[in-house]
Amino acid sequence: MRKITKASLLAGFAFVATAAQAQDTAAVADEAETIVVTGTRAVGRTIADSPVPIDVLTPEALQNTGFTETNRVLNQLVPSFNFPQPSITDGTDVVRPATLRGLNPDQTLVLINGKRRHTTALLNINGSVGRGSAAVDINLIPSIALGRVEVLRDGAAAQYGSDAIAGVLNFQLSEIREGGRFTATYGQYESRVDGIEAFTGLAVNAAGQPVLAPDANRNGNGDIFVTNTTGKDRKVSDGQTLTVAGIVGLPLGAEGHVTVSAEFQDRDPTNRTGYDPRRQYDRIGGNVDAREFSFDRLSHRYGDAKTDDMKLFVNSALPVGESAELYAFGSYGWRDGTSGAFVRLANDARNVQAIHPNGFLPLINTELEDKAVTGGIRGELGGGIKYDLSGGYAHNAFDFFISNTLNRSFGAASKTGFDSGGLRYSQTLANLDLSKEVAVGFAQTLTVAGGLEYRRETFRIRPGEVASYAGGTAGGASGAQGFPGFAPVIGGQRVDQKRDRDNISAYAELDAEITDAFTVQVAGRYEDYSDFGSDLNGKIAARFEPAEGFALRGAVSTGFRAPSLQQQFFAASATNNVGGILLETVTLPVDNPIAIALGATPLDAETSIAYSAGFVVTAVPRFNLTVDVYQVSIDDRIVVTENLTANRAAGAANPGLRIGQILDAAGFTATNAARFFVNGVDTRTRGLDAVATYKFDMGDMGQLGATAGFNYNKTKLERVLAAPGPLATVPGVVLFGRQERIRLTDGQPRTKINLGLDWDWDWLGVTARTNRYGKVLAAGADPFLDVEIEPKWITDLELRADVSEALQLAIGSNNVFDIYPTKIPTGLGTDPANGAARAYPATNYVATYSAFSPYGFNGRFVYARASFRF
Structure with missing residues (x-):
């Protein structure tokens, strides 16, 4: 098992003291006019113009909480998202899957920058929600890395392929080029x-x-x-x-x-x-x-x-x-x-x-x-x-x-x-x-x-x-x-x-x-x-x-x-x-x-x-x-x-x-x-x-x-x-x-x-x-x-x-x-x-x-x- 002390990590992270993402955290005057890239290949599509429901979560929403696990934060913000936290379920105690619209964890497609994210090797075989599924470990995605999250609440297998039955979670990484x-x-x-x-x-x-x-x-x-x-x-x-x-x-x-x-x-x-x-x-x-x-x-x-x-x-x-x-x-x-x-x-x-x-x-x-x-x-x-x-x-x-x-x-x-x-x-x-x-x-x-x-x-x-x-x-x-x-x-x-x-x-x-x-x-x-x-x-x-x-x-x-x-x-x-x-x-x-x-x-x-x-x-x-x-x-x-x-x-x-x-x-x-x-x-x-x-x-x-x-x-x-x-x-x-x-x-x-x-x-x-x-x-x-x-x-x-x-x-x-x-x-x-x-x-x-x-x-x-x- 790896041993890293809290003190050494505090010192080690000091040099990457991170920054406010100006373009990521700027207030949106009218949320309906936010441009989305999930669920369409058309340029300039906004939330209000989308023919299917899409939520956009800003960095402020993701970070203004005491929870730093991305799954727990999404559970607070997205009504159709569910993240139970089981115990005495072997590996599922450590890799806990989440669900969208009450369907299985592996029936939601996860993207990073619009590209398919891989699942974990772990199969959730014990008595938890999502039993029998191998899902993406969303908690491996730190919220501080995100420019925003787009949640497409509609079937999208015809656009993205397998798994997109319940919907799509697209984690867009931040693109700042200065500051921290x-x-x-x-x-x-x-x-x-x-x-x-x-x-x-x-x-x-x-x-x-x-x-x-x-x-x-x-x-x-x-x-x-x-x-x-x-x-x-x-x-x-x-x-x-x-x-x-x-x-x-x-x-x-x-x-x-x-x-x-x-x-x-x-x-x-x-x-x-x-x-x-x-x-x-x-x-x-x-x-x-x-x-x-x-x-x-x-x-x-x-x-x-x-x-x-x-x-x-x-x-x-x-x-x-x-x-x-x-x-x-x-x-x-x-x-x-x-x-x-x-x-x-x-x-x-x-x-x-x-x-x-x-x-x-x-x-x-x-x-x-x-x-x-x-x-x-x-x-x-x-x-x-x-x-x-x-x-x-x-x-x-x-x-x-x-x-x-x-x-x-x-x-x-x-x-x-x-x-x-x-x-x-x-x-x-x-x-x-x-x-x-x-x-x-x-x-x-x-x-x-x-x-x-x-x-x-x-x-x-x-x-x-x-x-x-x-x-x-x-x-x-x-x-x-x-x-x-x-x-x-x-x-x-x-x-x-x-x-x-x-x-x-x-x-x-x-x-x-x-x-x-x-x-x-x-x-x-x-x-x-x-x-x-x-x-x-x-x-x-x-x-x-x-x-x-x-x-x-x-x-x-x-x-x-x-x-x-x-x-x-x-x-x-x-x-x-x-x-x-x-x-x-x-x-x-x-x-x-x-x-x-x-x-x-x-x-x-x-x-x-x-x-x-x-x-x-x-x-x-x-x-x-x-x-x-x-x-x-x-x-x-x-x-x-x-x-x-x-x-x-x-x-x-x-x-x-x-x-x-x-x-x-x-x-x-x-x-x-x-x-x-x-x-x-x-x-x-x-x-x-x-x-x-x-x-x-x-x-x-x-x-x-x-x-x-x-x-x-x-x-x-x-x-x-x-x-x-x-x-x-x-x-x-x-x-x-x-x-x-x-x-x-x-x-x-x-x-x-x-x-x-x-x-x-x-x-x-x-x-x-x-x-x-x-x-x-x-x-x-x-x-x-x-x-x-x-x-x-x-x-x-x-x-x-x-x-x-x-x-x-x-x-x-x-x-x-x-x-x-x-x-x-x-x-x-x-x-x-x-x-x-x-x-x-x-x-x-x-x-x-x-x-x-x-x-x-x-x-x-x-x-x-x-x-x-x-």
């Missing part, structure tokens, strides 16, 4: 953990033994003790975060520029676990072990992971001759993270007490390294033909190192730390874009555009060290506890070879301004992939302004998302102890013989058809309002199946019995449970977006900007894949279960409201934001285990002062009122199926809030920031 800006932000969480009272000890009876809680030894729970508390919520001060960032512009020739941006963040973990009331040690002669009374019952980690981040971006351009420009931009980033798995109790069968006499918390340490570079030439040929020829390469590596753990099957001889292997992904791109304004009689302007793209992707699994996945002779579960290593052979198939594919695409686009009041856009794109075949998509959009300042707009488009290499070829195995029986559970590629025996087939692309319609109001000076309704229907969405578990015991019931027979008949007698990806469901998403802005001129009191946004979003399952192949003969088999279905339909907020005020007067500035996150349903295996996360308002406040022309100081708080999501229930509840008393799982005591909370569960964050401009 340096910022240092420090903050931490100061909170009372709602519903978790401070622990004072175990309640005991007259014999000095702990009192058992009513839910002890019920529904699979073991001994659970009654705890004494102070009656007041536990106070926490944690998550200390230092972010040092800078941007500097350097001239290149007479008109070119080299803009360098960098950011370092050191974030300590947060922990919102509850006190663990479970019995930790074996009883001695019927009495509890004396260590029960001194054991630290805040033994889990449930919250943000510990991370260290470094991000470097370079953006450059150099005019060549009269009509051409060379350009290049690139990035390098790394992130070291540490998060916890679930605690293994001292009396757990997975523990070796000779190594961990008090049990242990496996720590999942991750290392991410990411690099990307793009270069090209753009300009104008004879006859007014504009061109852009570019090429790029990107590589992402993600590795797992597990510490404070063991491999139970090696007994007391086991190591306590393992290299569990990692994942690799790369992308190579080549693009040619051409456009020309053509004079025709039926239109005022007609822009004709077309282009070609070549893309090659690779994916590889790096096996871990042998002891991280192998079984020893001592018996018990094999593999590193917390995260078993990647084996080179899983399910009888080698999984460590490089997998690759390429695709070639061609597109054409017509953008016609028929009159001042009527605009039409038509686009088509053909893609051919080496693995699953070809796809053809189209889009038509129009805008009509019947009266000045009021316009109608609408669009219809088809789209697709190619199955990722990660979904096709990810593989992992683990040995789990279920009821005292060791079960080998494997996640398999779709071309694995075991998966094929169970009915797996090659993945096809997800396909979509999207409709949107809305209106724009700009008639009132300084006021803009857009309202858009939409529907996105997606067929063949790619999901991972449930664990298909065999049961070979005599007299076993279906479906386990029949699954065991299928595997045995195919010769896979050692496989106990398997899962794989399928084109499993069709969905329909309907919603509404509304965004309004108003700029108040307050005379001597400065300027006040007000923003309001609203999103309503509802997803419905239209079809669930019937069990394929041999699984069709299995009575009672569940291919895509209740939890996963509800995760798609109700796992994200049904509604979201964003309200903001920005007041600037002379040397003083204030930003106030409040967001209402609607209801979320975190589903259990059955309705008793469901958790309904109630709607909540989360309010942020910042006060800024310009101490001099160069220095600005700010203080503020995110979640200033210390709001928490609905607490997960514990103890006894009433089973809705029969009205009987039923115990909630004992793990609810330690995993206190749902990972589906759309605003996390850390409470109040307070911060201070210093910015120096030159």
Whole structure:
């Protein structure tokens, strides 16, 4: 793991003290007149003139907050953007995906300077929003590097290719060529953990033994003790975060520029676990072990992971001759993270007490390294033909190192730390874009555009060290506890070879301004992939302004998302102890013989058809309002199946019995449970977006900007894949279960409201934001285990002062009122199926809030920031 001290980073960044980006941060007099480059190849298209909804986020909006993670900032600003912050989800604790319009993270296309950004190597395979997806790591893009962000909230696969089903996020890098800006932000969480009272000890009876809680030894729970508390919520001060960032512009020739941006963040973990009331040690002669009374019952980690981040971006351009420009931009980033798995109790069968006499918390340490570079030439040929020829390469590596753990099957001889292997992904791109304004009689302007793209992707699994996945002779579960290593052979198939594919695409686009009041856009794109075949998509959009300042707009488009290499070829195995029986559970590629025996087939692309319609109001000076309704229907969405578990015991019931027979008949007698990806469901998403802005001129009191946004979003399952192949003969088999279905339909907020005020007067500035996150349903295996996360308002406040022309100081708080999501229930509840008393799982005591909370569960964050401009 890399070691960089805060002091050394402060010193190291001092020389790049960054600058105010004059052209980037200048106030926009009328937001509707902001020029956009996303969603069109026409020159001079403004927000108000766009036939599809586009939001533009300025650098001020991105930077006037205590959060320095780009995903968290976008969650505050974009109504249809969702960024849950799960915990105890392995690598997803460190690379957290975000969503747009309630769709999957990999159904939003991310661009840098209009060029496709690569995804991470990590596949989010655990129980979080976006399960089964490999998405772009937006938090690798530092906000200080950005000139602005354009959010296209409409399907755009016909223009940009795969993934643009929900929309497009285009991160435009700053292009300053002189000056700079340096910022240092420090903050931490100061909170009372709602519903978790401070622990004072175990309640005991007259014999000095702990009192058992009513839910002890019920529904699979073991001994659970009654705890004494102070009656007041536990106070926490944690998550200390230092972010040092800078941007500097350097001239290149007479008109070119080299803009360098960098950011370092050191974030300590947060922990919102509850006190663990479970019995930790074996009883001695019927009495509890004396260590029960001194054991630290805040033994889990449930919250943000510990991370260290470094991000470097370079953006450059150099005019060549009269009509051409060379350009290049690139990035390098790394992130070291540490998060916890679930605690293994001292009396757990997975523990070796000779190594961990008090049990242990496996720590999942991750290392991410990411690099990307793009270069090209753009300009104008004879006859007014504009061109852009570019090429790029990107590589992402993600590795797992597990510490404070063991491999139970090696007994007391086991190591306590393992290299569990990692994942690799790369992308190579080549693009040619051409456009020309053509004079025709039926239109005022007609822009004709077309282009070609070549893309090659690779994916590889790096096996871990042998002891991280192998079984020893001592018996018990094999593999590193917390995260078993990647084996080179899983399910009888080698999984460590490089997998690759390429695709070639061609597109054409017509953008016609028929009159001042009527605009039409038509686009088509053909893609051919080496693995699953070809796809053809189209889009038509129009805008009509019947009266000045009021316009109608609408669009219809088809789209697709190619199955990722990660979904096709990810593989992992683990040995789990279920009821005292060791079960080998494997996640398999779709071309694995075991998966094929169970009915797996090659993945096809997800396909979509999207409709949107809305209106724009700009008639009132300084006021803009857009309202858009939409529907996105997606067929063949790619999901991972449930664990298909065999049961070979005599007299076993279906479906386990029949699954065991299928595997045995195919010769896979050692496989106990398997899962794989399928084109499993069709969905329909309907919603509404509304965004309004108003700029108040307050005379001597400065300027006040007000923003309001609203999103309503509802997803419905239209079809669930019937069990394929041999699984069709299995009575009672569940291919895509209740939890996963509800995760798609109700796992994200049904509604979201964003309200903001920005007041600037002379040397003083204030930003106030409040967001209402609607209801979320975190589903259990059955309705008793469901958790309904109630709607909540989360309010942020910042006060800024310009101490001099160069220095600005700010203080503020995110979640200033210390709001928490609905607490997960514990103890006894009433089973809705029969009205009987039923115990909630004992793990609810330690995993206190749902990972589906759309605003996390850390409470109040307070911060201070210093910015120096030159």
